[in-house]
Amino acid sequence: MKARTRFAPSPTGYMHIGNLRTALYEYLIAKSLGGDFILRIEDTDQKRYVEGATDIIYATLKEVGMNWDEGPDIGGNFGPYVQSERKDIYGQYAHKLVELGGAHYCFCKHDENESEDEDENAVPVKFDDPCKHIPLSEAKKRIANGESFVVRQNINKKGTSVFEDVVYGKIEIDYDELDEGVLLKSDGLPTYNFANVIDDHLMQISHVVRGNEYISSTPKYNLIYEAFGWTPPIYVHVPPVMKDAQHKLSKRNGDASFQDLVQKGYLPQAILNYIALLGWNPGTEQEIFSLDELKKVFTAERLNKSPAIFDSTKLTWMNGYYIRALEPQKFHELALPYYAKCLTRKVNLEFLSTVLQPRVETLAQIAENVDFIEKLPQYSTALYQNKKMKTDEIIAKNSLALALEVLRGVDVWTNENLFAELKALAEKEGLKNGQILYPVRIALSGKETTPGGATELAVILGKIETLNRINQALKLL
RNA sequence: GGUUCCAUCGUCUAGUGGUUAGGACGCGGCCCUCUCAAGGCUGCAACACGAGUUCAAAUCUCGUUGGAAUCACCA
Numbered sequence: 298m299k300a301r302t303r304f305a306p307s308p309t310g311y312m313h314i315g316n317l318r319t320a321l322y323e324y325l326i327a328k329s330l331g332g333d334f335i336l337r338i339e340d341t342d343q344k345r346y347v348e349g350a351t352d353i354i355y356a357t358l359k360e361v362g363m364n365w366d367e368g369p370d371i372g373g374n375f376g377p378y379v380q381s382e383r384k385d386i387y388g389q390y391a392h393k394l395v396e397l398g399g400a401h402y403c404f405c406k407h408d409e410n411e412s413e414d415e416d417e418n419a420v421p422v423k424f425d426d427p428c429k430h431i432p433l434s435e436a437k438k439r440i441a442n443g444e445s446f447v448v449r450q451n452i453n454k455k456g457t458s459v460f461e462d463v464v465y466g467k468i469e470i471d472y473d474e475l476d477e478g479v480l481l482k483s484d485g486l487p488t489y490n491f492a493n494v495i496d497d498h499l500m501q502i503s504h505v506v507r508g509n510e511y512i513s514s515t516p517k518y519n520l521i522y523e524a525f526g527w528t529p530p531i532y533v534h535v536p537p538v539m540k541d542a543q544h545k546l547s548k549r550n551g552d553a554s555f556q557d558l559v560q561k562g563y564l565p566q567a568i569l570n571y572i573a574l575l576g577w578n579p580g581t582e583q584e585i586f587s588l589d590e591l592k593k594v595f596t597a598e599r600l601n602k603s604p605a606i607f608d609s610t611k612l613t614w615m616n617g618y619y620i621r622a623l624e625p626q627k628f629h630e631l632a633l634p635y636y637a638k639c640l641t642r643k644v645n646l647e648f649l650s651t652v653l654q655p656r657v658e659t660l661a662q663i664a665e666n667v668d669f670i671e672k673l674p675q676y677s678t679a680l681y682q683n684k685k686m687k688t689d690e691i692i693a694k695n696s697l698a699l700a701l702e703v704l705r706g707v708d709v710w711t712n713e714n715l716f717a718e719l720k721a722l723a724e725k726e727g728l729k730n731g732q733i734l735y736p737v738r739i740a741l742s743g744k745e746t747t748p749g750g751a752t753e754l755a756v757i758l759g760k761i762e763t764l765n766r767i768n769q770a771l772k773l774l
Numbered sequence: 775g776g777u778u779c780c781a782u783c784g785u786c787u788a789g790u791g792g793u794u795a796g797g798a799c800g801c802g803g804c805c806c807u808c809u810c811a812a813g814g815c816u817g818c819a820a821c822a823c824g825a826g827u828u829c830a831a832a833u834c835u836c837g838u839u840g841g842a843a844u845c846a847c848c849a
Binding site: 305306307309339341342344345403407447449465468469470471473474475476478479480481482483484486488489490492493508509510511512513514534536537539542543545571574575576578580581582584601602603604605606607608610611612613614615617621652654655656657666683685686716719720730731733734735737738739742744745746747748749750751752753 | 776777778779780781785786787788796797798799800807808809810811812813841842843844845846847848849
């Protein structure tokens with residue numbers, strides 16, 4: 298049987314990290330097995346629907362290169378791929394399930410506030426549906442009369458339900474723990490549980506990958522499969538991605554979504570690589586993986602059982618790694634929009650990119666690295682004192698005057714040439730390199746630390762501005 | 775509270791009876807060096823606890839503790 302997995306998000310807002318990781322694992326399971334990855338939109342809760350959310354889903358998957366083989370936009374043999382368009386299908390199967398004895402019609406009015414103001418110590422009691430005992434013929438009559446109803450699952454079995462999970466192994470749950478939940482809501486739309494079973498079966502999904510919060514309800518799914526005489530899928534329950542030891546990474550709280558991270562200057566590929574490793578490892582010491590490489594080495598058996606805390610520090614490191622690995626031209630292209638935001642002065646941007654690339658771990662860090670270029674900051678002459686470089690204000694003043702003279706005469710304004718010239722000057726004057734270069738760097742930047750040395754800053758700023766700033770420094774001293 | 779699940783450095787993890795418990799991030803140090811990075815080398819740092827099984831336990835069993843999930847006409 299062909300491996301088929303589906304990513305089935307509900308369009309309730311942006312794409313959060315846990316969601317994306319689940320999608321990744323689904324994608325990888327399918328692709329590592331030469332199968333298909335299907336996109337299905339689960340919009341059965343009209344109250345939570347957010348306009349534009351499906352576009353975010355499409356855009357995100359495309360951005361990281363997880364292309365789907367079937368989906369709402371591209372179709373496929375098992376459509377439609379949007380649950381709200383499948384309403385009739387669920388209705389049919391719900392009624393069929395009642396006929397098969399797997400469910401019953403229920404006419405109880407549901408209490409909206411039921412699960413609310415419970416006091417702390419109250420032990421939830423299992424709902425025992427009186428409607429279960431209404432004869433089918435009578436129930437049908439009431440429905441025909443237009444009475445509002447839901448379809449509720451029957452849990453008739455006793456004893457223990459056993460199923461196998463790829464990551465958790467054998468799980469046993471007592472049937473007594475299961476409640477007879479609603480399958481078809483009074484608005485005629487299915488609940489998540491029911492829609493999933495129907496769709497997964499009809500779409501021939503082989504591996505169901507989902508959060509481990511569904512472990513305890515899995516026996517209910519299996520009961521539905523059983524009632525229909527269908528074979529349940531292979532279950533792959535994955536632990537959550539945590540914000541800290543106690544809390545899941547959640548949509549609320551503004552925890553980082555994929556979009557947020559991209560906006561903060563993280564590269565999609567780095568994000569994907571990082572989250573692949575949150576709960577999975579290849580069994581080797583390799584950590585850097587492209588999506589194609591992941592496809593080759595991924596196996597669901599190496600998924601972890603316990604939750605993983607999202608560590609943005611390590612993500613940042615990995616992002617830096619990806620940035621450094623970029624073709625210089627590519628980095629320059631990515632940096633351009635950031636330059637546009639904070640630089641109006643005309644400078645050597647190509648060269649700036651070459652010095653920045655090994656120094657930033659996120660694109661957003663570009664701004665803090667180039668601030669001095671736009672405008673020389675106010676600085677104290679004390680900056681010219683440096684023990685290791687053996688400089689102070691006096692030496693600096695002398696060095697700057699000498700450097701100014703040399704630089705005036707330089708026409709080939711490259712880093713190599715400038716460095717050679719200033720080095721020669723130092724030798725000629727019997728000074729250490731640093732005694733010339735350090736003061737120049739301070740004069741050009743007004744900052745203690747800069748991305749690049751004196752001559753590199755000079756190349757970035759250009760000859761005119763370089764001489765300008767050295768003159769200013771001389772005045773200051 | 776019932777039930778289910780989980781537990782190795784601060785974090786992500788390797789490890790399936792015998793290892794100096796390995797790697798990565800972070801942190802410290804050194805080298806390189808025109809500052810800062812990058813790069814190279816290096817150091818600190820973990821088997822939650824208690825019994826048991828065994829010649830031998832991070833690995834198996836039981837218990838304790840801690841944590842998570844679930845118990846909706848949300849997904």
